[in-house]
Amino acid sequence: HKDASNLAGWPAAFGDRLHTFLGARFDDIDYEDDATGTRRDYSQLSPMAGISYSPVSEFAIYVNAGRAFAPPSTRVVGDREAEESTQYEVGLKKWLSNGRLSATLALYQLDRENIAIPDDNGVTRQIGDQRSRGVEAELAAEPLPAWYTFLSYAFLDAELTRFAEQVIVPTEQ
DSSP states (O other): OOOGGGSSSEEEEETTTEEEEEEEEEEEEEEEETTTTEEEEEEEEEEEEEEEEEEETTEEEEEEEEEEEEOOOTTOOSSOOOEEEEEEEEEEEEEEGGGTEEEEEEEEEEEEEEEEEEOTTSOEEEEEEEEEEEEEEEEEEEEETTEEEEEEEEEEEEEEEEOOOOOOOOOOO
């Protein structure tokens, strides 16, 4: 089976059962659009960390978290800030048939800030935050050497946690 040493970043093992990783990605985005005269520069470090524990070699429990960012939509009008996100995940992984079959179950939460939402006039502005929570299940198999099959299911519950909405209520004359 695969262990934490296959993950990007700085892995560390504490015996055969406990693995950690710490990583980061630095993004430097320089965007120019001569047609509209738009220029945007974004630079940010996105950290991530995780830990997994294997009470037996065929089973692992893991937890990870990370932060990320993305430039705003090109449709955003007005002040533009990078869209930021934070993700938390906890899961279980089981390997069977000498690692040729695996099952994974994960629960996660993703919080996004500064997302672009059209206002009541149809103008796209960064006026929203969103929280997504979900569960994912996956079966992965290698029935023949170099042949991989996957079966997965995901349930997602997303909601806007901050947004601007204007409701027009007609008055009686």
